[in-house]
Amino acid sequence: MAAAAAGGRLTAILLSTKPGGEEAALAAVAAAHPGVPVTGGTVADNALTGEWRLLIGGGAAVPAGTALTGFVAGGGVATSGALVMLYDPTGVAGVVTTADGRRHTHSGATT
Numbered sequence: 001m002a003a004a005a006a007g008g009r010l011t012a013i014l015l016s017t018k019p020g021g022e023e024a025a026l027a028a029v030a031a032a033h034p035g036v037p038v039t040g041g042t043v044a045d046n047a048l049t050g051e052w053r054l055l056i057g058g059g060a061a062v063p064a065g066t067a068l069t070g071f072v073a074g075g076g077v078a079t080s081g082a083l084v085m086l087y088d089p090t091g092v093a094g095v096v097t098t099a100d101g102r103r104h105t106h107s108g109a110t111t
Helices: 022-032
Strands: 010-017 038-042 066-072 096-100 103-107
Touching (some): 010 022, 022 038, 022 066
Parallel strands (some): 010 038
């Protein structure tokens, strides 16, 4: 985080990472920047088949890794966050009856 390295105070971090990499990414950020609030989330495609892309510097889109954006605020500027999710209920529901790590392998009846 260049601004923090140049003497600014890092006040927030925006993090984006691939599915399954969230905990390791958060741990690495917490170790490097203790006490700095982190917001963000997971990039994914509709079927979790690995077709996701991270947008990084220079307009590149890459299939793996973690993208971080650091924010430096001063002069009494505070940071806060909000969770915004694009969710449209379908009316279809089910029960996961078997899972393998973060993937469900069998579902019960749907309604």
